[in-house]
Amino acid sequence: xxxxxxxxxxxxxxxxxxxxxxxxxxxxxxxxxxxxxxxxxxxxxxxxxxxxxxxxxxxxxxxxxxxxxxxxxxxxxxxxxxxxxxxxxxxxxxxxxxxxxxxxxxxxxxxxxxxxxxxxxxxxxxxxxxxxxxxxxxxxxxxxxxxxxxxxxxxxxxxxxxxxxxxxxxxxxxxxxxxxxxxxxxxxxxxxxxxxxxxxxxxxxxxxxxxxxxxxxxxxxxxxxxxxxxxxxxxxxxxxxxxxxxxxxxx
Amino acid sequence: xxxxxxxxxxxxxxxxxxxxxxxxxxxxxxxxxxxxxxxxxxxxxxxxxxxxxxxxxxxxxxxxxxxxxxxxxxxxxxxxxxxxxxxxxxxxxxxxxxxxxxxxxxxxxxxxxxxxxxxxxxxxxxxxxxxxxxxxxxxxxxxxxxxxxxxxxxxxxxxxxxxxxxxxxxxxxxxxxxxxxxxxxxxxxxxxxxxxxxxxxxxxxxxxxxxxxxxxxxxxxxxxxxxxxxxxxxxxxxxxxxxxxxxxxxxxxxxxxxxxxxxxxxxxxxxxxxxxxxxxxxxxxxxxxxxxxxxxxxxxxxxxxxxxxxxxxxxxxxxxxxxxxxxxxxxxxxxxxxxxxxxxxxxxxxxxxxxxxxxxxxxxxxxxxxxxxxx
Numbered sequence: 001x002x003x004x005x006x007x008x009x010x011x012x013x014x015x016x017x018x019x020x021x022x023x024x025x026x027x028x029x030x031x032x033x034x035x036x037x038x039x040x041x042x043x044x045x046x047x048x049x050x051x052x053x054x055x056x057x058x059x060x061x062x063x064x065x066x067x068x069x070x071x072x073x074x075x076x077x078x079x080x081x082x083x084x085x086x087x088x089x090x091x092x093x094x095x096x097x098x099x100x101x102x103x104x105x106x107x108x109x110x111x112x113x114x115x116x117x118x119x120x121x122x123x124x125x126x127x128x129x130x131x132x133x134x135x136x137x138x139x140x141x142x143x144x145x146x147x148x149x150x151x152x153x154x155x156x157x158x159x160x161x162x163x164x165x166x167x168x169x170x171x172x173x174x175x176x177x178x179x180x181x182x183x184x185x186x187x188x189x190x191x192x193x194x195x196x197x198x199x200x201x202x203x204x205x206x207x208x209x210x211x212x213x214x215x216x217x218x219x220x221x222x223x224x225x226x227x228x229x230x231x232x233x234x235x236x237x238x239x240x241x242x243x244x245x246x247x248x249x250x251x
Numbered sequence: 252x253x254x255x256x257x258x259x260x261x262x263x264x265x266x267x268x269x270x271x272x273x274x275x276x277x278x279x280x281x282x283x284x285x286x287x288x289x290x291x292x293x294x295x296x297x298x299x300x301x302x303x304x305x306x307x308x309x310x311x312x313x314x315x316x317x318x319x320x321x322x323x324x325x326x327x328x329x330x331x332x333x334x335x336x337x338x339x340x341x342x343x344x345x346x347x348x349x350x351x352x353x354x355x356x357x358x359x360x361x362x363x364x365x366x367x368x369x370x371x372x373x374x375x376x377x378x379x380x381x382x383x384x385x386x387x388x389x390x391x392x393x394x395x396x397x398x399x400x401x402x403x404x405x406x407x408x409x410x411x412x413x414x415x416x417x418x419x420x421x422x423x424x425x426x427x428x429x430x431x432x433x434x435x436x437x438x439x440x441x442x443x444x445x446x447x448x449x450x451x452x453x454x455x456x457x458x459x460x461x462x463x464x465x466x467x468x469x470x471x472x473x474x475x476x477x478x479x480x481x482x483x484x485x486x487x488x489x490x491x492x493x494x495x496x497x498x499x500x501x502x503x504x505x506x507x508x509x510x511x512x513x514x515x516x517x518x519x520x521x522x523x524x525x526x527x528x529x530x531x532x533x534x535x536x537x538x539x540x541x542x543x544x545x546x547x548x549x550x551x552x553x554x555x556x557x558x559x560x561x562x563x564x565x566x567x568x569x570x571x572x573x574x575x576x577x578x579x580x581x582x583x584x585x586x587x588x589x590x591x592x593x594x595x596x597x598x599x600x601x602x603x604x605x606x607x608x609x610x611x612x613x614x615x616x617x618x619x620x621x622x623x624x625x626x
Contacts, residue, residue, distance in 0.1 A: 052483060054479075054483075074479075074482045075483075075486055075487045075488070078482070079485040084483045086479075090477050090479065091477070091480070092472070092473045093477075094475075094476050095473060095476065099469055099473075102469060103466075103470055103473045103481070103484065104484060106484040106486060109485045109486045111487075111490055111491055111494050114465060114466040114470060115462065115465050115467040115494075116465065117466040117467070118464060119253075159480075159484075163484050
């Protein structure tokens with residue numbers, strides 16, 4: 001196996017004294033779909049934040065494709081090929097679905113090149129494909145503010161796909177989704193595996209069971225266990241900390 | 252280009268054409284001067300609409316860039332009067348009164364009118380860029396950015412008032428030469444000056460329009476909605492904001508230059524709080540998310556202000572009426588007049604497409620009912 005695409009090395013994050021993440025070490029290989037689970041406050045979202053630059057490390061390092069990225073600004077990290085979906089769906093509510101996706105296409109992020117770019121140009125086909133992929137093809141002109149909660153989640157996922165990053169960080173994608181929508185999301189993520197590397201933070205264990213290859217369990221800011229679903233379910237420390245006696249799928 | 256953009260452009264063009272045609276029907280030097288002044292203020296509103304309505308940066312110090320442009324023009328025009336006016340060593344009169352013996356270095360480039368005009372665009376733009384660099388690199392947003400712009404304006408104003416020997420202090424720079432281009436003099440009370448202002452207004456309106464319709468303009472609006480989201484797509488948010496803020500500053504600078512030409516003086520009150528807050532009101536009334544709306548808002552409010560304050564009936568109550576108008580607009584038209592017009596137009600559009608769809612359905616039902624069932 002080649003060297004992992006993303007390495008978090010002994011990361012430590014503290015918010016004015018409160019240590020949210022301490023001594024976290026995690027590595028994810030290219031094209032892998034990694035699920036990150038753990039009880040509330042375990043530091044899962046913080047782990048995603050420190051990869052994409054939203055939160056700064058107190059010590060440790062984050063390396064992406066063998067380059068340290070933890071000192072780069074957020075937009076530089078994004079340009080290196082890391083995309084982020086937020087827990088609370090974050091889209092441009094005043095703009096239409098089409099405009100949202102148009103902004104997601106950020107291969108050329110400079111001011112000048114975008115100043116001279118009018119209309120849709122070569123983005124049209126790709127935007128229509130993405131809209132169809134997430135079932136928003138009939139809402140291209142709808143302002144994002146008018147979408148349902150599930151649709152908004154979908155739109156943000158489509159935005160990340162428009163950005164087309166190497167590594168996608170996803171925070172609770174199924175929150176507020178119906179069972180059907182959750183199932184569709186699972187299918188979509190399974191389809192992305194291999195082309196993109198995905199790190200998914202999720203509470204819905206049914207969903208995790210559907211998509212996970214490898215699961216990393218966090219507890220109190222540290223990595224508690226890592227392995228396949230079977231291994232995690234059998235792990236006594238994980239059961240004590242998080243899953244209870246029912247195992248994955250019932251929690 | 253989408254159909255909506257084309258319609259908008261047509262409306263912009265019609266309004267600008269109407270403005271340009273006013274002197275054809277109006278032969279009153281005093282009124283033309285007054286309307287030219289309103290148009291300059293309309294330009295200032297366009298500048299604020301760009302930064303506030305599109306980029307979400309509420310600039311409470313828009314008059315800073317306006318005033319800087321105004322002073323640049325005044326300095327160039329003042330130096331042109333020296334051979335005519337001043338006694339000793341060709342210095343501007345107020346410098347002589349302040350016992351200045353030599354023209355300060357920063358005045359010297361203004362002997363050239365082209366340098367003066369270039370400075371009137373570049374200095375405000377650079378000032379905005381510098382202020383923007385500090386604010387947006389430091390992630391100062393919302394109310395804090397607004398207060399910062401206000402504070403910066405007060406500083407610049409105090410500096411100008413304080414440096415009386417070089418700026419004319421409280422009195423400003425008065426007694427200016429006429430602005431002329433290649434020997435053609437622009438009389439402040441002639442139609443030529445009106446045309447000059449109207450053309451500059453049209454140009455800045457369309458430049459701003461083009462920016463908002465580019466992808467960069469879209470990104471700027473996205474920044475207004477969700478700054479963080481834009482950042483994590485790889486766009487340098489601060490750079491986009493600095494860019495818009497500077498363009499807005501440049502447009503205000505041009506407006507300031509024209510204001511000096513129309514008013515025939517420059518004064519520290521041009522960089523004052525009252526004018527800055529007035530622009531916010533015009534833009535709010537007209538609709539901050541529409542460049543044209545903001546511009547018309549300025550024309551309507553300043554026009555009403557002029558008419559009311561000059562009429563005998565409202566001599567005492569006109570400020571009250573203006574205040575009431577502002578309160579009503581904020582309460583009932585949160586997106587200003589332009590926003591209200593857009594909502595109504597949108598409603599008509601929807602009704603029309605609905606009617607069209609229904610009539611089409613009726614046709615298909617009549618001719619080929621099976622097709623309907625199949626689809």
